[in-house]
Amino acid sequence: MSKLLPIAILLAVIALVIYRLPKIDLGHSDAFRRRRVFNWLPLGLTYAFLYMGRYNVKVSQHVFEEMPDAAGDSIMGSAGFATIFGIGTAVYGFSFLINGPLTDRYGGKKAMLVGAGGAALANLLMGLATWTLTSGHELAPFVTQHFLVIFSVLYGTNMYFQSFGAVAIVKVNAPWFHVRERGVFGAIFGILISLGIYFAFDIGYLIIGHYQVEWVFLVPAILLAIFWIIDLFIVKISPSLAGFDDFDTADASSGDDGPQLGAVEVFKRMLTNPVIMTIAGVEFCSGFLRQAIMQWYRTFAKHTDGLLGLKDSFVFENWGLLLCCAGILGGTLAGVISDRVFQSRRGPVAGILYGAMLVSAVVLVFTYGTPVVGWLVIFMSMAVIGVHGMLSGTASMDFGGRKNVGVAVGIIDGFVYMGTAVMALTYGIILPDEELNAAGEIVGASTDPANWLLWPVAMVPFALVGLILALRVWNAKPKAAKPAGG
DSSP states (O other): OOHHHHHHHHHHHHHHHHHHHHOOSSSSOOOOOOOOHHHHHHHHHHHHHHHHHHHHHHHHHHHHHHSSSSSSSSSOOOOHHHHHHHHHHHHHHHHHHHHHHHHHHHHHHHHHHHHHHHHHHHHHHHHHHHHHHHHTTTTTHHHHTTHHHHHHHHHHHHHHTTTTHHHHHHHGGGGGSGGHHHHHHHHHHHHHHHHHIIIIIIIIHHHHHOOOOOOHHHHHHHHHHHHHHHHHOOOOOOGGGGGGGGOOOTTTTTTTOSSOOOOOHHHHHHTOOOOHHHHHHHHHHHHHHHHHHHTTTHHHHHHHHHHHGGGHHHHHHHHHHHHHHHHHHHHHHHHHHHTTTTTOHHHHHHHHHHHHHHHHHHHHHHHTTTTTTHHHHHHHHHHHHHHHHHHIIIIIIHHHHHHHHHHHHHHHHHHHHHHHHHHHHHHHSOOOOOOOOOTTTTEEGOOOOGTHHHHHHHHHHHHHHHHHHHHHHHTTTOOOOOOOTO
């Protein structure tokens, strides 16, 4: 509870600031605004718990890497984690080719129910596989021998269903938010991502600190099952289904009252839209950078603790809390500034934040072996989560339009996770793997900070490319669509 208090205070302050800002008058009644909150909040918490069931594999690594296989090696060291995570993120990225059109056709609510249900089942199976190891079950030798294969398959399955989450939440909310107020939704999206990161890391580490490691998979499975039921009865995919009038959201679907286009035609339109593809390129870089920080800082700190002593730092001990606060601040600042300063343009905010990312990445190259590293990567996380919430959560609605936002989010978020897959495979090759001594302690090359130089160096070119691409969409705003038959 003591760790939740700073987050609660931060959210309360942000809510007060947003409430006190001059309202953008779009004719919404107070009843509409209340029902809109009641609509996105359970859906958003489901999305946050999807994050908890996504990054728990990283949390579990800190237990699995100290479990030896028959040869005495770790059953999931850095290379093994990179393989599992890389396969999962590649599946996630390619799944959008299927799940984006499915979401546009069948609606965001059904997509979220399928995604949350499938992810809950996959996490349950990962928990049961882990239970065989901790309980000494007769299947334990088989699971140990084939650990990487089993977890790659289960995590890949999990990530297929996880890929419905972002598409679903943006699809449901597109009809509820006008372009001029979507910066606020971008802030909400960033907050939800940040809460999910907190649930995944700090709550995940709390779980493995007090219970067997299988519960880091079983808890999100239970929570997703609970929110599956809540979403079924509460969420509505449009204002009219909740008893309010639908309205023109002024996005790329504005003026298009024709039938839904086929998936091939929509993909063709999105893939030939220079703004969509430029945003996708920016988000490819975001995927690499975000996960380069989130997935590797604590591993770096743990392995080099003998020389750097970072495991006793405030950042290491409160990693999930600080990532959550950084993400909330980044998402909120990006959203408010986009709507209030840049007339609902998303490019300027992305460009400014990427400039901060580039400078920080260069500084990190020279300071990663000093105590400043923890706070520097937290600042970088604030910037990159701000970009991600603004582009994947908001620009996708603007330029995809409410009718085709599923495919737009699919392409953009697909690029995010292709960037993540490249990150995982890259770092799996260039970073030192751990060695275990007879006592199960980490020894060898990975304990020397000098062998981790390529961790920050690899971030620099992606930050540079992301900045260049973000500047290309500085002035981009959505244009009303031509009728589907026109």
